[in-house]
Every structure is written in C-alpha cells, then in structure tokens.
Amino acid sequence: MNRAGRLGVGIIGAGRVGPVMGAALAGAGHALTGITAGADDERVEAILPGLPVVDALEVVRRSELVIIAVPHDELPGLVAGLAEVGAWQPGQLVLHTDAAYGTAVLAPAAARGAIPLAVHPAIAFTGTSMDLRQLSHAYAAVTAPPAVLPIAQAIAVELGCEPIVIAEDDRAAYAEGIAIATEFSRSIVEQAASLLRGAGVPHPGSYLSALVHSTVDQALGAAGSAGAGPVAGLFEVDHDDDDTSDAGEDYE
Known part of the structure; x- marks a missing residue:
C-alpha cells in the first residue's frame, strides 16, 4: 500500500x-x-x-x-x-x-x-x-x-x-442460502411470467414488478431484515425492460 x-x-x-x-x-x-x-x-x-x-x-x-x-x-x-x-x-x-x-x-x-x-x-x-x-x-x-x-x-x-x-466454517451454509435466494427467485419469476404471457398479459415482467417487490419486501420484513442497513432500495429495478431479465452466471 x-x-x-x-x-x-x-x-x-x-x-x-x-x-x-x-x-x-x-x-x-x-x-x-x-x-x-x-x-x-x-x-x-x-x-x-x-x-x-x-x-x-x-x-x-x-x-x-x-x-x-x-x-x-x-x-x-x-x-x-x-x-x-x-x-x-x-x-x-x-x-x-x-x-x-x-x-x-x-x-x-x-x-x-x-x-x-x-x-x-x-x-x-x-x-x-x-x-x-x-x-x-x-x-x-x-x-x-x-x-x-x-x-x-x-x-x-x-x-x-x-x-x-x-x-x-460457515461459508458453505452461506453459499447455500445465497443460491436458494437467487435460483429459486429467478425460477419462480420466470414461471409466473410464462403463465401470464400465456394468459395474454403483454409485458409480464413489468406486470409482476410491483407484486414481486412488495412480496419480497414483506418476506424480508418477516425475516427481520427490511429497513435495516442497505437493504432498503436493494430491489429497485429498471422498468425499461418489458420482461424479466436473466442475469446468468456472474462470471461469464
């Protein structure tokens, strides 16, 4: 240094x-x-x-x-x-x-x-x-x-x-928690968007945005995290995209 x-x-x-x-x-x-x-x-x-x-x-x-x-x-x-x-x-x-x-x-x-x-x-x-x-x-x-x-x-x-x-010694458990949060959330949103698209909703990602974010905020509150430290605003998104985005692998 x-x-x-x-x-x-x-x-x-x-x-x-x-x-x-x-x-x-x-x-x-x-x-x-x-x-x-x-x-x-x-x-x-x-x-x-x-x-x-x-x-x-x-x-x-x-x-x-x-x-x-x-x-x-x-x-x-x-x-x-x-x-x-x-x-x-x-x-x-x-x-x-x-x-x-x-x-x-x-x-x-x-x-x-x-x-x-x-x-x-x-x-x-x-x-x-x-x-x-x-x-x-x-x-x-x-x-x-x-x-x-x-x-x-x-x-x-x-x-x-x-x-x-x-x-x-806790890194493996930490990684499992992170994987569950990311992979499960992405999968559920993709499934929901697909169903809504099939039901005639033109932009399912935008349609789900407020619902998903408010639901996640409530879940975080129940977990004792909402409103603490930097969590506020973490789930803000860019609404320019019509649909949900797939971030893929972080390193690719």
Missing part, C-alpha cells in the same frame, strides 16, 4: 463481477493495473475504459491487491497454479469473490506470504455500471484471518457495501 493508502488493483476474471469491483475500487481512489481477457471485451471496455488487458501472471506482478473473480471450479487450480510458478508476492493482498469459499482456497498464495481475503458482495451482477448503484445498497460477506479482517472489511466498504463477517 502506498503512502496515501491507495492500492494498485489487478483483476483476474473479466466476467460480470471482476470489472464492476474494479470500477468501484477505482471510484474509491485506487489505481487499476490490468485485467485478464474475457469473452466480452466491449462490455469490459465500457466499464473500465483503457485498462490494459494482460495475462494472469502480469496482473499479479503489477498489483498490490489481486481480485480473483472466476468460476467456482476454476478458483483452486488458478491459485495453486500461480503459486507453482512463484507469482504470489509477500504482503500482497489476494481477494476472491466466491460465495462458497473462505480463505482456505487461497492457502497456496498465503504460503508464499500473500494475505488471503474473501469478499462476496450479495448482489446479482449484470457486469454493467448499473451494478455500482446496487453495491451501494448491498451487504458483502467477508472472511479473513483475524489480524487482517479489518482490511477485508475496509475493501467491502470501499466497494459501497456493508461488511458482514462470515466464519470460514
């Missing part, structure tokens, strides 16, 4: 999550060093204009904070592979965004002196600048060794989120 407390931030993973987190941290004053190539370079360029596209080794070499936002099954091999070639640097911050993993998956990097952090913002990423507004209404699950937990919390705050500490 430099004297002003700002970091050189590199991103491994150019899907929906990594570029948005990079943009959020750039907005907090950090300097972006590079990002790996992705399947949609135009989208990445739109949110991170002019950012150099380099390989993973170069991202690690350039950066004080490395954000790893790759699919769940790729994360362990990526971290271990970079460790095998001696990429990780002592004192370097290494942060992954996977809901299911704590910091144990970063052990190969930690063994070489890197500082492991797990930060999962609890939003459904679109990979666009709209996510920056969503982050400001969101929580983020943070897991880190006790001595560096404040660093993980500070990064979550700079993303715009309110940090919630999740213990290493």
